[in-house]
Amino acid sequence: MENMTPLYGPEDIRALERKEKNSRLLCWLLGLGALAACVLFCFFADSGSAGKMELACIVTWTLAGWLVLYLRRFVTAETKYELQHAQMLNTGEAETLRGRVTVTNERLRIIRSIRITIVQLENEQGAHRLKVCRSREKKLKAAGEELTLWLVNGYIAGYSV
Amino acid sequence: MRVLKNIVSQLHVYIVWLILSAVLWGFVFNILTDAPAAKKLVLFAEVESSRDRELSAELEEHRPEGIRLIQVHSFDYAMFDEQGLLNADFYIVSAASAEEYRASFRPLDTEKFSADGLTLLELDGQPCGILVWDGEKGSAAAYLDYGEGEYYLFLGANSLHAGEKDDAAYELLREILQLP
Numbered sequence: 001m002e003n004m005t006p007l008y009g010p011e012d013i014r015a016l017e018r019k020e021k022n023s024r025l026l027c028w029l030l031g032l033g034a035l036a037a038c039v040l041f042c043f044f045a046d047s048g049s050a051g052k053m054e055l056a057c058i059v060t061w062t063l064a065g066w067l068v069l070y071l072r073r074f075v076t077a078e079t080k081y082e083l084q085h086a087q088m089l090n091t092g093e094a095e096t097l098r099g100r101v102t103v104t105n106e107r108l109r110i111i112r113s114i115r116i117t118i119v120q121l122e123n124e125q126g127a128h129r130l131k132v133c134r135s136r137e138k139k140l141k142a143a144g145e146e147l148t149l150w151l152v153n154g155y156i157a158g159y160s161v
Numbered sequence: 162m163r164v165l166k167n168i169v170s171q172l173h174v175y176i177v178w179l180i181l182s183a184v185l186w187g188f189v190f191n192i193l194t195d196a197p198a199a200k201k202l203v204l205f206a207e208v209e210s211s212r213d214r215e216l217s218a219e220l221e222e223h224r225p226e227g228i229r230l231i232q233v234h235s236f237d238y239a240m241f242d243e244q245g246l247l248n249a250d251f252y253i254v255s256a257a258s259a260e261e262y263r264a265s266f267r268p269l270d271t272e273k274f275s276a277d278g279l280t281l282l283e284l285d286g287q288p289c290g291i292l293v294w295d296g297e298k299g300s301a302a303a304y305l306d307y308g309e310g311e312y313y314l315f316l317g318a319n320s321l322h323a324g325e326k327d328d329a330a331y332e333l334l335r336e337i338l339q340l341p
Contacts, residue, residue: 047218048221
């Protein structure tokens with residue numbers, strides 16, 4: 001493992017942790033901000049403006065809710081899945097395979113987990129279908145074609161040239 | 162493109178959220194903008210439809226001292242606020258229904274407003290209602306869609322504002338009678 005370049009280094013893990021924390025914080029800020037705005041709308045409402053203010057509350061709350069739902073589902077949750085995946089790769093038992101590596105266009109999504117890309121490795125023993133987290137696809141492509149891959153549970157954890 | 166795809170994949174969630182927001186803020190808005198009974202006057206009208214908020218806004222321009230809020234509802238609203246209906250300060254009711262709701266009205270104190278030129282409805286020998294719609298013309302017709310027949314304005318039996326110390330209801334009654 002000495003020469004291995006991990007797909008998730010300590011800096012990558014810290015970046016993922018920051019991203020998850022920040023998106024969670026943003027969700028809270030959006031929720032609290034929307035609530036504060038709605039309470040203000042109620043506070044400034046009188047009978048003449050009640051209809052408009054009530055509509056403003058509904059629109060504000062709905063839009064903020066949509067944003068929070070989007071962030072939680074497609075940013076916070078996916079970052080969390082990727083973080084768990086990275087931790088699994090860095091702590092799991094690895095095996096190695098050397099051969100010619102091709103990143104395919106075959107992309108899959110695992111429900112409640114990461115998005116993956118299928119990687120083909122060919123050597124004397126034949127062709128192997130391996131998986132890499134989609135966000136690490138570019139890093140693997142940039143490494144070249146003839147590689148030794150470190151694998152944990154069929155997922156690529158790192159490589160060496 | 163990916164954002165759009167993500168949104169479409171969760172469209173049902175966004176639609177449910179929109180419906181929940183509308184229902185939630187329908188209730189919460191009314192709770193947060195409400196005032197205690199001592200600081201509000203409530204009118205319930207037995208009409209098919211009403212421009213509640215416009216009429217409230219118009220009456221609030223002439224609100225008596227100490228009153229923060231004036232609410233107007235049609236009788237249909239009672240399904241959300243039965244207690245509100247029972248404790249209302251004013252009722253506008255058709256002549257045909259007056260007897261049915263008799264227990265909810267209080268006799269008018271004719272010393273607190275000028276009854277000159279007004280047609281009063283007597284129940285149990287006491288003046289209780291003031292004619293506000295004679296079938297063709299009357300008060301607040303710009304805001305209330307009266308049905309057929311005559312309509313009368315009554316003071317609520319449980320009103321906190323129609324007594325000796327607090328006669329804000331009589332003050333507003335005069336304003337209601339002057340409305341176009």
